[in-house]
Amino acid sequence: MLKAIRRFFGEKPSSQEARRRMQVVLMHDRMDLAPDVMESLKNDILAVLARYMEIDQHSIRVDLEQGKDYTALVSNVHVKRVYRHAHSN
Template sequence: MSLLHSFRRRRKSASVAKDRLQIIIAQERSNLNSEDYLPMLREEILAVIAKYTKVDREHVRVDLQHRDNSAVLELNVMLPEKETV
């Protein structure tokens, strides 16, 4: 049986480390409270929207709801009226 193991390709340590890091990150994200990252997420979303259109910051709402084993992120953005010439 050891002869077969010598021919089998071993996973590289970088690949194993990457997989472990992804597991750790997923666990950390699942342990975060919504208050921890929602303000930062809201600011990043506003920055992306600002690249394309002007939006009043008070017209953006970000809500996170947990249901069963999933989380629902709801984003509401009131876009400005289209100006007519």
């Protein structure tokens, strides 16, 4: 029954989520990025985006994705609205 509910709501099994997390950790290790560097990168992205749009400060996710021939930095941020003029900080 629980399996059917998870499938209905699209919840990933914990093994898939654990694998994804492990892949992210391995990519960070391969790129030699310390956790504090990733946190600083996230904060810098937030600061730049906040000049141009109102964003949900708690929604940002910054991940590294590994392709066959590349590593990509992918960020996901919920945008509430876009400002007509850039705000200066």
